[in-house]
Amino acid sequence: MIEKMKFLSITGPKADIDRMTETYLSKYEIHLENALSELTEVANLSPFLEINPYKEALSTIDSFYEQLEDPSQISPELMDIEKAIKTVRAVQDGFRRLEEEKSRLQSEHAEILDPLKIIRPFKNLNFDVSEILNFKYIHYRFGRIEKQYLQKFEKYIYDNLDTLFIKCGEDEMYVYGVYFVPEHQAHKVHAVYSSMHFERIFIPNEYHGTAAEAFEKLDTRHREIHKALDANKEASRKFLQDNSTKIVSAKAALDACSSSFDIRKLAACTPGDTNTFYILCGWMTEKDALAFQKDIQNDEKIFCLMEDQKAPATQKPPTKLRNPKLFKPFEMYVKMYGLPAYNEMDPTWFVAITYSFIFGAMFGDVGQGLVLFLGGLFLYKTKKMDLAGIISCAGVFSVFFGFMYGSFFGFEDVLKAIWLKPMNQMMDVPLVGRLNAVFVIAIGFGMFIILICMVFNIINSIRRGDTEKTWFDSNAVA
Template sequence: MIEKMKFLSITGPKADIDRVVYTYLSRYEIHLENALSELKTVKDLRPYIESNPYKEELAKAGELVESYHELLPEHTDRKLKLEEAVDLIHALDSELKELTDKKSGLVGQRDELQASRDKVAPFNGLNYDVKKILGFRFMKFRFGRISREYYEKFYAYVYDSIDTVMFKCEENDEYVWVVYFVPEKLADKIDAIYASMHFERCYLPDEYEGTPVEAGHILDDRISAFQKEIDGIDKEIVEAISSRKDELVAAYFTVRTFSTNFDVRKMAAVTKHDRHNFYILCGWMTQKDAAAFQKEIERDDDTFCIIEDDHNNIMSNPPTKMKNPGLFKPFEMYVEMYGLPSYNELDPTILIGITYSILFGFMFGDAGQGLCLLIGGYLLYRFRKVRLAGIISCCGVFSTIFGFLFGSIFGFEDIIDAVWLRPQEAMVNLPFIGKLNTVFVVAVAIGMGIILMCMVLNIINSVRSHDMEKIYFDTNGVAGFVFYLALTVVLVLYMTGNALPATFILVVMFLIPLIIMFFKEPLTAIVEKKSERIEGGMGMFITQGIFELFEVLLSYFSNTLSFVRVGAFAVSHAAMMQVVLMLAGAEAGGSTNWAVVIGGNLFVCGMEGLIVGIQVLRLEYYELFSRFYRGSGRAFEPYGKAAGEQ
């Protein structure tokens, strides 16, 4: 269902806008519209231009809350005045900035030492003072690494033939770290030979004491000392936040509320008078809130409210606020995914809730698995408010019902009797077709009923939007409804062996709707009293009409057969569970492997449940929504109570 909306114009002295916002509007849900756009015909209006004085404090508070959200509660009952909130934000921001700057300096020094530590670590095998090596004057040295492949080739074929001393240090699966020494005069030649072996040089800074192992220990101690200081600062930051966590959250909500309230000016207009200026706010409220608001300001001499009932005098379209019973609220998610209904359109939430659950239950009929979906979905929705879980829980109800109708519980079909039929066994004889699975016939019959219902809904929506073509001449309008209803009745009579209506009646019921759909554009022009010019001539009009009519007949056929999948999945579900029980040995008469039964049930419940859910959603969107639903509405986005909630 869609809430009834009222359009309000609120006005008062310009200087009084903050009081009105804090006293009234912050406690109601109002969808504000730009007053200048709504009041285009009113002269001497200008925008309300003032910079937000709370912008800086809100940014600081938001940054603090975002940075330390894991230490803060989501809600608090603590309340702060604006001055207290601003003072707290500035004090805490200054304190934390000092600590974080100090921490950043220490982290930088620690990281530099860690980089040095990482550079010297691969040379732990060199048992010589690094600083002395770095001080050599007549002997060149090179620290670096070579891939294992080239190291072995170099050591086997080149090393003994050149004037160099190489010390092997650490190694792994890819590289060998080495230090080689070479006389200064031969350095260029030897370096070239090593370079040809893909030697990658490492440059060590001049800050090591002792051998690489000793230098590593010294660096580790210095790194640990810096880390200890960093940990101490982290502890101070946590204590600073934790000791004032409720105050910080309260300060953030206080400043956010004041900032949001101040930003109402962006939507307001102001009269152009020298002395007595007035603000004007325009927006939508629910009928209930509008009545309560108007009653509340009756004794307020500085605030005036006019409710506009004539929508022809309103520039904007009413926003959509859906209000459905709690059982169907999760299904609003599917409606929102397709598009919100416009204000004058039928809300399909209850329809999708009923049809989706029934079709899912039909395709996934198992009392045991359905009960698991019901309980699991309910608990998840109850404690985590996951809307998809609420949908799963509703589907679980009908899965359980159809499980009893099909006599299936966790795949076992010998525990309870089928109240209705067993999907794999039930067959029916049909004229012209022969034997056919009963669930296929029932699925198609359900589909035809749903299609007819959607045509009725399309006619209602079209009447509300005053669309003559879609009311009378469309494939889902009156003409299409009469044709498809006649087709449904004839099929039912024929399949049940009853006599068909007279030929004249069949001609009227089939031919006339097709002719109306063929000439829908000229007929619409006549009804709306507009001149209709046939583009391309009569020949092109007839040719195009024939192809469109053929497409319409083909779509009726394909859309109807699309519901066969409902019966197909009911059969396949039973077949999959039969395979699970066969693998578990439950059908062989021997001992049952319960691990296979449990695992198989979990697998089927998860995999087929997902597939069935997607297939039913496809049916909803393509076979139901496409017939009657426009989904061109805009969301009701309230300022005030919803915007200022903690």
């Protein structure tokens, strides 16, 4: 069924809004409306213009909260807002140092990666690289050449050129090396190497010692950076773990304060003789509204006016479903298609009964139904899964129809059918002939459900005062 709603207008001194929210309003569910939009006939209203001072701190602590391994398992401690903000600053400062170290290491890693990649194929060159890079009268080029072209080059051309090619390393396709040529022959030899698809690799002037020594130095530093990054990652993880309770507690405190402060966006202000007053408007269930009024009856700073759904509110009352525990999981299906309007019928109970009944009729089996019931019940109790609750309820009907059909884990001869055997039961239908009984019953039940849904549509149309839809809609009286 749909809860009956009450429209509340709450007012008090502007400076008292936080106390009212934290002391009273936070204990109840309320659907707030924009007071300026609701109270259009009230003069001298202005918006409650203040910037939320907790937003930045909340955003910061949220970023740390999301990095925790399993924050939902950590129970927050009671923490006031001043301590929460100090906690955010302390955690931010501690983590910033680790992030700065990480950034420095990543920057150095990026700088070292290219030189390491360039020198790696030439690490077997046993000569001082910096001296090669400073040759004046001998030209050189580092690079790579495909193996097939190198074989042709060595067989047909190499011995006829004034050049020296030193192999340094190779992979599946290429041979890496460096060739030397006298200055006066350089132009000709460069052209020959180019014709053999020699790809030049430019070596920056920043290596010291032999290629092996340069590579070893860079590779050692590369490994050191990786170890430092791993250590930094572990330090960050440990820092967050050590401060996890503080982070969760600070987030809870800031969440509460920020939510309370955000209520001001929907509040309006009106000037009084001595004070400025806030006005909040919203919907509560009748039960909560009465409890709220009782809660504040002795508080002289708060005044609350309660009206029913016929009050001159510009917004329609929100819909809140209230169903027995047995039917509550089936609200999932209703919400999938959209909640009914406030003055319409709640179809949850109808969905629950018909869904379970049809499931049981289709899959009537004592053994399998019992498995569905117990498995669904276990998941619903432990994981709070609505779908598991639905499966459990459907399992009960499956067991019931299993006895009706005499079926146990697919065996039709273990139990005696109380009602009928679906495959064998036949019945005579006037003007049609002999048909399967379950087939006929299914058609009749389908007709019954369609008629009931048409009746629901008529009832909803009457409640909305829509005469045309009540009588002449495709699912109406006509």
